[in-house]
Amino acid sequence: MWRDRIASQSPGNRNASLPRSQLSSPYNGRANAARASSTSLLLTPSDSTTSLPGTRATNGSPVKQISAQQPRPANVPDPLEVLRGIIGKEHHAEKNIPELLPQERPTQLVGAIDFDGLSLEEFLAKEEPTPPKRVQDSHVNAQTIQQFEQERDKFQDLHTSITGCDEVSKSVEEYLNDFQIELGAVSAEIETLQTRSTQLNAMLDNRRNVERLLGPAVEEISISPKAVRSIVEGPIDENWVRSLNEIDARTTAIEAKASSSSGFKAIEDVRPLLVDVKHKAIERIRDYLVKQIRAMRSPNINAQIIQQQRLVKFKDLFSYLAKVHSKLAGEISQAYINTMRWYYTSHFNRYLQALDKIKIFPSDRNEVLGGDPSAPRTGNILSSGRAGSVAHDPFSLGRRIDILRGGNHQAISSYLAEEDHTFHGIEVPFRNFNLAVVDNISAEYSFLTEFFCAQTFDQISRTAVEIFLPVFTLGKNLTKKLIEHTTDSLGILMCVRLNQYSAFELQRRKVPVADSYVNGTNMQLWPRFQVVMDYHGESLKRVGSNTGRSAVSALSIAGGDDLKQSTAPHFLTQRFGQLLHGILVLSSDAGDDEPVSNSLARLAAEFDSLLAKLSRNGTDAKHRERFLFNNYSLILTIISDTQGKLATEQKKHLDEMLKSCSKR
DSSP, rough: OOOHHHHTTTTTOGGGGGGGGSSSOHHHHHHHHHHHHHHHHHHHHOOOOOOOOBBTTTTTTTTTOOSOOOOOOOOOOHHHHHHHHHHHHHHHHHHHHHHHHHOOOSSSOOOOOTTTTTTTHHHHHOOOOOOOOOHHHHHHHHHHHHHHHHHHHHHHHHHHHHHHHHHHHHHHHHHHHHHHHHHHHHHHHHHHHHHHHHHHHHHHHHHHHHHHHHHHHHHHHHOOOHHHHHHSSOOHHHHHHHHHHHHHHHHHHHHHHHHSSSSOOOHHHHHHHHHHHHHHHHHHHHHHHHHHHHHHTTTTTHHHHIIIIIIGGGHHHHHHHHHHHHHHHHHHHHHHHHHHHHHHHHHHHHHHHHHHTSSEEEOTTTTTOOOOOTTOOOOSSSSOOOOOOOOOOTTTTTTGHHHHOOOOOOOOOOHHHHOOSEOOOTTHHHHHHHHHHHEEEEEEEHHHHHHTSSHHHHHHHHHHHHHHHHHHHHHHHHHHHHSSOOOOOHHHHHHHHHHHHHHHHHTTTTOOGHHHHHHHHHHHHHHHHHHHHHHHHHHHHHHHHHOSSSHHHHHHHSSSTTHHHHHHHHHHHHHHHHHHHHHHTTTOOOOOTTTTTHHHHHHHHHHHHHHHHHHTTSSSSHHHHHHHHHHHHHHHHHTOOOOOOOHHHHHHHHHHHHHHHHOO
């Protein structure tokens, strides 16, 4: 067998020169066809004349170029020839098949070779019987040809499929080549974009650095066009005030930059525009304020509405004007002072005319402790007279104290004052007028401190005093008119307490500008109160100095000789007790510095002297003691509900007088 294999490799035998793997067998035919197809697929699609452009790997290095053409190995047969040999159409036509049969060998050994313990040379040298090889090979070859004939169509379909695959592979190769070219172009564009992006990032960083350095400086000197348009053309409202504040802040910053050494040329370009805008703002502020001040002169206008809704709401306008144009601000301030002085003077004049229509209890010099009720009246202080007036006791406080204890702190209106037909004490018009003064001066002072905030405290105080000076004069004239001819000591003392209340209220509201008016009113009331108290004391002294029977009988309870027989309290005691009670009630919170104590002490001394003289008319000492005891007991009973330091002193004095009467 090995000899046949060696003999088949002789150069003279063409068919025998083929390797065993290429022998015509069903299995080797399929293997050769598959190998040929695989070789064609490997060689044909990849044999491209265009190399792939350098693409980027993940690490950024380009991919190596693939060889454009690879040579075919010399020992590889042509695939088409192999297929034709497998199909056998042309081969069988040219060659005699039976001649090939003796040369065909089986594709593989059937069994293992037994060398019988010999070497390869010895085994070859050993003579073996020659088998009937030709007959066996012819049988195998005939069987193989028969199988090829049966599977010829199948191999033809396989060939067609392989040809189709070659065409598809060529189209895929063209598509991949085009894609590779486009991919290269895209890669180049990406590189260009990356370079451009790097440049833009660098430019952006540079711009940000420049903006960070120049932004604040440009912002300090820049002016919003919207703010300028609002100042020049817009209505004066909250937005206009905000624009004005913005312009003011920019102007301050630019002026500070211009005056410093760090100024730059752009400031000089902005300053003319700022000057024009400032002049326009001053002009519009002037026109607006003059218009509002002029509106206050309209008849029946409420100035407080204009103050709160049109002036205080835009108080920054006057502050800006006072800062940039102080002379014009002073002129507008003086115009406001003149207008409001006229406004308050005219309104308080009308209010005072209404208060004059209030009916006041008439009074004259006879309404004193020692006065004679039957004497003719001398001079009424008001034109209203006593006709039609209700019964009035000038020595009794009664319900007049309600004006101090009441919770109503509102002044009566002009309409109600004109329609009131009842009689009142002098304290009623005094209280209403001064309440109106306190309310109006508090409101005005509050407005002045808020609107003229650019001025100092002294300037605002002088402005308020200048506005209300005519009103203060009206108040002083009213006080003088009410107390000039009256002997109503309780009414005067009530006016003193009302004036003190006004002082306390102004102090609580922190309005010091009316202190001069309050102090001036006190200077009118206290001297008049002392004078009236002296009138009471002089009247008692005058009664005590009359020793005639007519004088004594005129002051007695029953008249005639009944005064010597009666120990009942004298009617002057009733008067004195009521007057003392009223003064003590009104002086419950009085201080030590008030002149009430001295005046009351003098009056009490005169009354004690009078009682002593009246007691001497008694028949005996027991009768005189009883008379004094009853009179002092009555006074002590009347003032028993009073409180305060002065009341305590008077009660102590009366207790001593009672004890002295008991010891006699």
